[in-house]
Amino acid sequence: MSSIEEKNISKPENDSGISDSNKGISRRDIVKGLATVPVLGAFAYGFYRKRKHDRQIKNSILGDLKLSDSEPYTEDKGSEGRRIRLGLIGFGIRGPQIAGAIGFLHPESVEEMKLASKASRTDKRYQEFMEQEDLNIEVTAVCDIFTVYAAKARETGANINRQGTDLMPDKLPVIYDNYLDLINADDVDAVIIASPDHWHAPMAIEAAKAGKHIYCEKPLSWSVEETYALREAVRESGVVFQLGHQNRQTDAYMKARETIDNDVLGDVNLIEVTTNRNSPNGAWVYPIHPEANPDTIDWKQFIGQAPDHEFSLERFFRWRCWWDYSTGLSGDLLTHEYDAMNQIFGFGIPDSAVSSGGIYHFKDGRTVPDVLHTVFEFDKQELTMMYSATLANGRSRGKLIMGTDATMELSNSMTIYADIDSERYREKIEAGIIDPELPILSFVPGKKSVDAVTSATEQYFAGRGLLYTYRGGKRINTTHLHIKEWLNVIRNGGNTSCNIDRGFEEAITAHMGTISYREGRRVRWDRENKKII
Amino acid sequence: MFNSKTFSYSRSQLILLVILRVVIGWHFLYEGIAKLVNPDWCSVGFLLDSGGVLSQFFISLASNPEILSIVDFLNVWGLITIGLGLILGFLTRISIPAGILLLAFYFLSHPPMAGLSYSVPSEGSYLWVNKNLIELFALAVLFYFPTSGIIGLDRFFTKTK
Numbered sequence: 001m002s003s004i005e006e007k008n009i010s011k012p013e014n015d016s017g018i019s020d021s022n023k024g025i026s027r028r029d030i031v032k033g034l035a036t037v038p039v040l041g042a043f044a045y046g047f048y049r050k051r052k053h054d055r056q057i058k059n060s061i062l063g064d065l066k067l068s069d070s071e072p073y074t075e076d077k078g079s080e081g082r083r084i085r086l087g088l089i090g091f092g093i094r095g096p097q098i099a100g101a102i103g104f105l106h107p108e109s110v111e112e113m114k115l116a117s118k119a120s121r122t123d124k125r126y127q128e129f130m131e132q133e134d135l136n137i138e139v140t141a142v143c144d145i146f147t148v149y150a151a152k153a154r155e156t157g158a159n160i161n162r163q164g165t166d167l168m169p170d171k172l173p174v175i176y177d178n179y180l181d182l183i184n185a186d187d188v189d190a191v192i193i194a195s196p197d198h199w200h201a202p203m204a205i206e207a208a209k210a211g212k213h214i215y216c217e218k219p220l221s222w223s224v225e226e227t228y229a230l231r232e233a234v235r236e237s238g239v240v241f242q243l244g245h246q247n248r249q250t251d252a253y254m255k256a257r258e259t260i261d262n263d264v265l266g267d268v269n270l271i272e273v274t275t276n277r278n279s280p281n282g283a284w285v286y287p288i289h290p291e292a293n294p295d296t297i298d299w300k301q302f303i304g305q306a307p308d309h310e311f312s313l314e315r316f317f318r319w320r321c322w323w324d325y326s327t328g329l330s331g332d333l334l335t336h337e338y339d340a341m342n343q344i345f346g347f348g349i350p351d352s353a354v355s356s357g358g359i360y361h362f363k364d365g366r367t368v369p370d371v372l373h374t375v376f377e378f379d380k381q382e383l384t385m386m387y388s389a390t391l392a393n394g395r396s397r398g399k400l401i402m403g404t405d406a407t408m409e410l411s412n413s414m415t416i417y418a419d420i421d422s423e424r425y426r427e428k429i430e431a432g433i434i435d436p437e438l439p440i441l442s443f444v445p446g447k448k449s450v451d452a453v454t455s456a457t458e459q460y461f462a463g464r465g466l467l468y469t470y471r472g473g474k475r476i477n478t479t480h481l482h483i484k485e486w487l488n489v490i491r492n493g494g495n496t497s498c499n500i501d502r503g504f505e506e507a508i509t510a511h512m513g514t515i516s517y518r519e520g521r522r523v524r525w526d527r528e529n530k531k532i533i
Numbered sequence: 534m535f536n537s538k539t540f541s542y543s544r545s546q547l548i549l550l551v552i553l554r555v556v557i558g559w560h561f562l563y564e565g566i567a568k569l570v571n572p573d574w575c576s577v578g579f580l581l582d583s584g585g586v587l588s589q590f591f592i593s594l595a596s597n598p599e600i601l602s603i604v605d606f607l608n609v610w611g612l613i614t615i616g617l618g619l620i621l622g623f624l625t626r627i628s629i630p631a632g633i634l635l636l637a638f639y640f641l642s643h644p645p646m647a648g649l650s651y652s653v654p655s656e657g658s659y660l661w662v663n664k665n666l667i668e669l670f671a672l673a674v675l676f677y678f679p680t681s682g683i684i685g686l687d688r689f690f691t692k693t694k
Contacts, residue, residue: 025689033688039555039620043562051570124596 005450009031018112025488057433079136081491087141087212088189089179089203091153091285092219092317095144098244101479102399103137111366130162132480144178145298146316148291150154150175157500173378177298177454179203183210190490192483193217197332198306201226204241208233208473213490215246215483218339219331220507222305224515224532225353227507229314234500242302242486242496245339252414255443256401257344264416264441265403266424268345272402273337275329278394283362283370284320284332298418298475322364329369330355330513333386335506336400338376340410342383344401348505350376352386352524355517360529361392371460374513387513414443420442508532540679550680553623557671558619561632565612576605583642584649591642611635619675622685629676634671 019090088095099105105113140156142149160168176182179199183191183206190213193203201221207214216236220243223225234241247253260268277283292313304322309315319325319330342348357372370391377384388397401408405422409415418425420436428434460524482498489496498506508525512532516523526533542550580595594604605645611631618628643651645659681687 029688032684033622033686035684036622038552038556039559040617043559043620047563047566300671 010168029298031274038221040440054268054436055079059505060428060433062379079342079487079491081136084137084487085140085189085193086137086488087143087182087185087186088139088153088157088173089143089150089175089182089193090217091142091144091156091193092146092194094148094244095155095192095194098194098215098479099139099153099218100129101477102483103129103162104139104156106152106160107159107163107165107167110159110162116163127183132477133484135480135484137487139173139186140486141174141176141182143179143182145177145301146289147296148289148290150177166523169227178301179465180206183207183212188212190487191215194244196302196319196325197253197327198222199304201230202305205230205233208237208239208241211237211239213240213486215242215244215486216503218506219327219335219510220503222325222327222331222513224508224511227504227511231504232501240486240490240496241338241500241503241504242482243498243500244482245336245483245498245502245506246478247336247342248343248497249478249485251338252410252443253343254415256408256410259408259414259416260344260401261442264406265401266405266419266422267382269403270400270402271341271383272385272397272400273334273339273341273385274374274397274399275333275387275391275396276393278393283391284318284365285362286317288317292316313500318366320337321362321364321368323367326368327371327514328517329357329372329389329391329509333389334372334374334513335510337387338385338509339502339506340399342502342505343497344383345376347381347383349525349527350512351379352377352522353509353516354522355513356519357389369517372513372517374516376513379393385401414441416418418442442512443470497532541682542678542683547680548682550675550678551684553671554619554622554625554675554680555598557632557668557675558616558621559619560616560668561612561619562616565609566618569613574605574609575601577601580604580642582651584651585641585644585646589642591638594674622681622687623642625675625679625681625685625687629672633669633672633676636665636672640665640669 012048012189056066066462070531088099091099096106096109100109109448110126110129113123113129125412129360138160142150142153142157144153154173154175155167158165158171160169161167174185176185178194182188183203191203191207193200193207195203195217197219199222200216200219201223204216205226206503208230221230224516259265286440289482294311297311297316299316302316303309309324315322315325316515326332353374353376355372355374357369359369360371362370372387372389374387375384376387399410401410402417405424406419407417409417416439418434420429422429425440427432429436434440486496512523512525515532523529556617566582577595580591580601585590594600603607615632618624618634619632640663643649645661645663682691
């Protein structure tokens with residue numbers, strides 16, 4: 001464009017401006033002043049069309065799937081009623097975690113959190129702990145066979161007002177050197193068992209016999225025989241039992257169950273669950289306490305029903321590495337994955353199990369494998385559950401539930417992708433309503449509803465657990481909810497979500513995997529005689 | 534000093550500058566309204582995902598629910614009013630700098646520097662310069678080449694000599 005042209009064109013503008021101002025607002029002013037207003041009309045129309053289209057897709061998918069877009073139903077009862085007096089057995093790693101989840105932390109830990117929250121405004125642990133609901137409980141008794149842990153348990157149990165090191169307790173819980181004395185104490189209504197695996201069932205059986213309610217860490221048992229004995233003891237005594245699979249409280253799993261009940265995935269034929277960890281801590285190589293020695297540890301009591309062995313600090317602190325006290329990957333980590341799937345499918349004990357693996361990385365004298373795969377067959381449901389684990393690689397593989405029409409990805413969130421060859425969704429895929437590359441449904445805890453067709457950003461956040469809202473939906477520890485459920489059943493009756501029957505299924509399944517690995521054979525569940533063969 | 538009527542643009546220059554102003558306005562308006570109508574939208578994820586030297590500042594905004602709700606409100610309504618201002622050519626002396634400020638926040642919270650990665654998916658790969666920065670400078674150009682006094686509501690409020 002030439003400069004002459006430009007001047008010619010711009011000239012009238014200036015001319016008109018001058019003449020307009022003399023006459024006030026001219027027709028020309030109105031036309032030019034409002035020239036872009038129609039853009040808003042176009043915007044409004046485009047926006048309306050897009051919203052209508054999005055809503056149609058959402059309704060069409062949700063309607064087809066007969067899914068509600070509501071939150072899963074969870075009952076929120078208060079903790080009114082009688083105060084429950086607890087005895088804590090085992091205060092190594094998991095014990096203090098459980099205590100923290102129900103409002104009891106060691107004064108030094110409270111102090112540390114307080115300082116951390118002052119140092120960094122983003123550190124919300126102290127605030128969250130102080131705001132945690134009061135479960136109307138007290139700790140009257142503690143037991144740990146390492147004196148340092150026992151003292152720590154007592155100071156933690158005394159900290160009922162969640163104070164720092166300025167704590168002046170009115171009443172200290174009693175330390176028992178032997179779990180039997182704790183169980184039989186008159187001021188203990190219920191026990192929380194967080195001992196090594198080989199002690200879970202013997203302790204729980206005694207507690208049941210004494211009529212004490214039981215919250216027991218997973219796995220339910222160390223040997224097959226005691227699994228039956230414990231189920232019997234709990235059934236006979238009628239005590240309230242809860243196994244420590246806190247996944248039962250995870251919203252996404254509840255929603256997953258509803259979704260699968262509505263046949264969104266088609267025929268589910270394969271489930272893939274995994275464990276990946278890559279650190280000494282993740283491989284159970286825990287630190288050894290400097291004050292630990294034969295004088296501060298009751299070694300004889302530690303051994304219990306396990307084969308006799310000379311005093312060993314490695315074995316005491318890293319007991320998960322030996323079959324003598326542990327159930328290995330099967331009992332420790334497969335059980336979490338299995339119970340989550342049993343929560344969703346309710347399929348109970350599998351018909352068979354085949355395992356393989358080995359000790360490939362941690363050559364530290366351990367007897368349990370650090371790489372393990374177990375394949376379970378469920379004949380009636382016509383599906384396979386494959387568990388695959390390594391303790392020497394940290395890639396997150398998640399949980400996948402695969403059906404003929406769609407695949408579900410589960411973590412804290414739930415996401416469903418339509419299968420490209422799905423019969424059920426074929427029309428919608430062909431019509432472009434469903435894109436198999438994008439999730440057709442997602443559920444993110446903290447959000448109120450299930451979303452059809454979500455944005456890529458949300459998926460990223462969901463996967464990284466960043467979508468917990470800091471507004472309405474407060475972030476709550478699932479262990480807290482799991483124990484709260486147990487306490488409410490003790491007070492008001494009802495059923496716990498991971499009761500002794502679910503626990504029995506969990507233990508038998510894990511044992512089948514372990515036996516298959518150790519004996520190098522396919523292991524079956526004899527449904528008629530209710531026996532592992 | 535930046536009275537549009539003192540500028541003399543060719544027709545093509547004027548049309549293109551107005552189009553640039555309107556499309557940037559559209560972008561702002563849609564981003565604002567899309568957030569407004571989504572009941573689950575919250576800036577917390579974006580803020581927590583911040584990187585670079587100012588990340589602590591942005592993360593601290595997310596950690597306080599009261600501040601967060603103010604940030605959300607200012608962001609949504611800021612986007613909408615800036616968008617309307619640009620499209621309608623209304624108070625662009627204010628809406629353009631406000632838009633530049635908002636874009637600077639987005640850019641500085643997620644600077645595309647080597648060694649920083651984000652959960653927020655980006656549509657391409659960027660080194661230092663990303664779309665936020667380009668849009669920011671486009672607004673800066675619009676500030677110095679004003680058009681709202683010629684095409685836009687500002688025409689009614691601009692005194693000419």
